Amino acid sequence: MIPGPTNVPDRVMLAMVKPIINHRSPAFSQLYKGIIEKCKKVFLTNGDIIVYTASGSGGVEAAVTNIVRPGDKVLVTVFGEFGQRAAEQVEAAGGKAIVADAQLGDAPRMDKIRALAEANKDIKAVFVVYNETSTGVTFRWLRDLGKLASDLGAFYIVDAISILGGDELPVDELGVDICIAGSQKCLAAPPGVVIVSVSDRVKRYLESNPPPPRHYFNMPRYFKFAERGETPFTPALPLFYALDEALNIVLEEGLDNRIKRHKICAEAFYRALAAINLKPTAKEDVRSNVVLAFNYPPGIEDGKFRKLLDDKFDVLVAGGFGEFRGKVFRIGCMGEVNTPHVLTTVTAVSAALNQLGYQNSTAAALEEALKVLSQLNPST
Template identity: 35%
Template structure:
């Protein structure tokens, strides 16, 4: 193991491209000067395809959770009832935010590791037509599930006048999303995952339908008031001091997306998902989610005959590799591998090989190279 050679394979923060790191290290400029206006004018149109929208994507200095809270504060009137679909730890976070604002919150729980079924939400909404907003998690980071938000949006708008608000923090930039065509009302993501940046920015896009609600909302807010961000962005500014270093990096990220092509970016993430899954299937180690519900950005593995924490310790000690553990009731029962952002199929071959080594070190009777070989075959077949 060499110094300064960490291997980060968690579902965020993710590794940063060297060109983005160099961009982030640029000297500061005046945040009210013309250079910053020019920077924001360059960024603004390039963000829209990532979200699949013609709406402006608003940029706030803050974590992804700041974006989730911003959506709640702006889109829910005092006295409204909301539904939160909970498929893991980050669905629960939406519940906690709503409850912090004394919002009457309906909670629809789904077993961790499974995707929500749109027909179940359809039935629930028929019984609760008074609901004014439905919150869902696109990729549930804690389980590696990708929820069917396109179908959920259709059900929500067929059954109610509610807004449909989506946490896309751990997948936007790594999976295809068509916010406008799918009829998503607010879509949120953060900088430190598939967007290949350090933590510290959150992004929100808002539909015309949602803007009508936001503009009539009398819930008090200062920093999180989206109308301020929209107004300032029109003139190439932000209402409060922006995270300038991250904006430099964001410009470079968007240029990298354009160079690679978004469809190629999404195909790369899908390939890495399939390589990871076929590797563990070959090693006969169970996956938490089924193939149909699996996210292209993070894979959760649930072993039956060894301690995931022992595996993580060996990887850290012998390679300085970090993979994620489980959260809440899955703590100590699963491990998770992030494969998003600045990550390639070559990285996954290396990761799987290291994991095979670590499995051998903790006494698992695995055939060394078995998982790597399966991943190689998946890569050679084009990901199928």
């Protein structure tokens, strides 16, 4: 129950045992073109799709290095570890990061972002982390931010690595120019693949303003090879098979149903742990439905708690990042998460805390969880 890599369905795992094929063959072309079309349905876009053999951070680097040139200003939301990394990527590419920050546990509000935009009319791109995995915070004003980017004439880049497929993100409707998603989060595939959607506007820009030609993430090179259903470099074939099957599962469930399931499971977690007086790290209006962070009660040591969960209950949760290290634990509510995952995790968290001296009622926690989970379809 960590925030990725998440649990992977057996169907997806079994897909990886298919024979290795020539990545310059018609068979691979068929596979790759199928993945691209399925990704478009999940991203809700008619734009281009690039599938990189890389981690999610590789997708962020691809977005930044293809768009940012020395001296360019990029407005970046920073409210956790991954927003900070994005700002550092901008600076490393020679750009200037205009940072809209917020205290940990919150997200920057639109009035602050608009004020920064007003003071920096020549912003080239706006970069937002939709879901900050390090703090359990989701930026809830994507539509407003997209309008601001449009008003500025800026490219709109959304890091949706940990949330695409688990919460609403209609890429084209929101005017997103580049959207980045990880395979190992809400899509419930193994790690090692990052999917990037690219708008026609970005594609036209790159035609007349090509990025440095000698790097792995060069988007125009991927566009060229995609015309014949190939990637420029050798892809991780087993991971492509796995992604293809994971996308099949997403589309079989239906994107709206999948998002609803994530929301219900998240609410069940929040209600259950509130019943034993655990406090979420994030403010209520920005709480994530896919990564849930909770403050430890006084006297509970992070290492002992998570080790007990693992050793005695076979449940893994994540610790905190940076300033939150040792102060919070994080639950991944993503991918295949459903009633058994929620109930097992709630039971384990409550029981482990009891064993460590924080007295609470497991029955009360489960009662609250079950009230919410009753909204799920019986087959879920």
